[in-house]
Amino acid sequence: MDAYAGKKIDIVFDLEFFSRFSALLVFFIKADMKIGLFRYTYEGLYRGDFLTHKIQYNPLNHISKTYLSLAQSIKKESQTTPNLDEQISDKEIIFQKYESKTEIKSRMQRKLEKSGINSNSKLFLISPGEGVLPLREWPLENFILLSRWILDGVNNYIVIVGTEGVAAKGELLLKALNTPKSISLIGQTTLEELMELFNLSDALISNDCGLAHLAMLTSIKKFIIFGPESPHVFGPLGDNNWIIYSGLPCSPCLSILNHRNSSCTNNICLKMISPENVYKLVTGSLNIS
Numbered sequence: 001m002d003a004y005a006g007k008k009i010d011i012v013f014d015l016e017f018f019s020r021f022s023a024l025l026v027f028f029i030k031a032d033m034k035i036g037l038f039r040y041t042y043e044g045l046y047r048g049d050f051l052t053h054k055i056q057y058n059p060l061n062h063i064s065k066t067y068l069s070l071a072q073s074i075k076k077e078s079q080t081t082p083n084l085d086e087q088i089s090d091k092e093i094i095f096q097k098y099e100s101k102t103e104i105k106s107r108m109q110r111k112l113e114k115s116g117i118n119s120n121s122k123l124f125l126i127s128p129g130e131g132v133l134p135l136r137e138w139p140l141e142n143f144i145l146l147s148r149w150i151l152d153g154v155n156n157y158i159v160i161v162g163t164e165g166v167a168a169k170g171e172l173l174l175k176a177l178n179t180p181k182s183i184s185l186i187g188q189t190t191l192e193e194l195m196e197l198f199n200l201s202d203a204l205i206s207n208d209c210g211l212a213h214l215a216m217l218t219s220i221k222k223f224i225i226f227g228p229e230s231p232h233v234f235g236p237l238g239d240n241n242w243i244i245y246s247g248l249p250c251s252p253c254l255s256i257l258n259h260r261n262s263s264c265t266n267n268i269c270l271k272m273i274s275p276e277n278v279y280k281l282v283t284g285s286l287n288i289s
Contacts, residue, residue, distance in 0.1 A: 011035065013070050014051070017256045023047040035070050040082050043257050056082035057256055063233055064093050095238055098195045098217040108189070108196040112159075115183045122156045122288070123201035125220075127211050128173050130165035135262060136254065137207050138225045138270050140169055144176045146205070146275040146282075151181050153288065158182040159201065161194065162211060203282055212236045223282055227270035228254045228262055242281055246272050 012029050014036030016022040026034045027050035038054030039046060053073040058066060065088045072086055073079040109119075117123065126147060129137035147158050158177065160170040163186075170186045189197060198204065198218035205223045206212050208231070212224045216238045224236060226245040230252040235243050245251075251269040253262040 011074065015067060015070075016047075017057070018045050018047075018259060020045075020047050023050050026050060033074065035073060035079075037066070037070075038082075045259055053079035054082075055079065055084070059233065059255060059257060061088075061233070062093075062235070062237070064237060068092060093237060095216055097219075098199070100196060100199055101192065104190075104192045105196045105200070108193045108200060111185070111188070111193070112200070116180060117157050117159075117183075120155055122153065122286075123159055123197075123203075124150050124156060124282075125159050125161050125197070125201050125204040125206075126173065127162040127166060127204070127206035127209060128160070128169040129207050130163055130209055131168065132165060133254070133260065135264060135267050136226075136228050136270070137267075138227075138273065140172060142273075142275045142278075143173055143205075146279055147173065147177055147182065149275070149279050150282070151177065151179060156181070156288075159197070160184040160186060161189075161197070161204075162186055162209075202286060205278070205282065208234060216241075221285060223278065223285075225270065225273060225278070226252075227267050227273075228252050228264065229260075230255070242285060244273055244278060244281065246270070248272075 009029055009031045011033040012026050012031040014022050014026045017037060026036065033053055034051045035053040035055065036051045037057045038051060040056050044057060055070050055073065068088050069084055072084050126143060128140055128143045150156050151158060158181065160173055162170065167186050170184050174182055174184050195218060198215050198220040201220055203221045203223060204215050208224055208226050208229055212222055213236055215222050216236045219240065221240045222236055223242045223244060226243060228251055231243045231245050246269045248269045253264050254260045
């Protein structure tokens with residue numbers, strides 16, 4: 001840190017949508033350029049007038065293009081109107097693939113072997129929901145039914161993954177399955193071990209959450225269930241993605257523009273996605289039964 005003592009920060013990018021704290025932090029850093037998202041005439045949350053470069057949030061673009069657009073105004077002394085001058089092509093959206101590390105991969109394999117999972121096993125990672133936004137979570141009973149059908153395969157195993165927020169639902173899922181062919185690794189892996197687990201597994205089945213985006217950096221096949229948020233804006237990118245989305249006229253009802261605050265109390269958009277259809281999609285894509 002001593003090497004940076006006394007150095008001045010020239011540019012700050014504020015990637016937040018809601019937090020007023022980040023806007024204040026950007027202001028107190030006193031960089032020459034303070035670049036972030038600004039609501040202009042939208043209904044989004046007002047976060048002060050501290051930015052020197054105000055980029056209008058576009059709800060029709062994928063979030064990756066929104067963030068890339070922040071860099072477009074660097075050549076200008078300021079940006080106080082919403083117009084930008086350059087297109088952002090899909091070719092500019094590139095994600096570095098995770099590079100497997102032999103030692104960490106071996107460590108992850110040993111963890112799996114302790115649960116009876118070997119190299120001939122087919123691993124299905126399940127993340128049943130973090131509980132942060134229950135409105136966007138597929139019903140737990142659907143995950144239970146889907147997992148039971150998957151476990152009918154002789155060499156198929158279920159591995160429950162996620163942050164500590166998944167622990168409660170993960171425990172219920174594990175109890176309902178009641179078989180040594182299903183295990184939980186919630187809170188039991190480092191970030192790198194989780195990345196190795198993605199590469200060792202056949203599929204990830206998950207609600208819309210951060211886990212799906214981490215998995216983009218690996219070769220695992222991802223089956224991501226969307227409901228009240230838009231996969232066109234927040235869906236994972238890259239290869240091996242299957243987005244499961246009912247597309248009701250009222251969906252998505254959660255967005256940046258309403259502060260992710262919906263009046264909906266019955267997420268039919270998710271409840272109508274049947275375990276049968278998800279099972280057929282997963283097994284068909286993996287060419288297994």
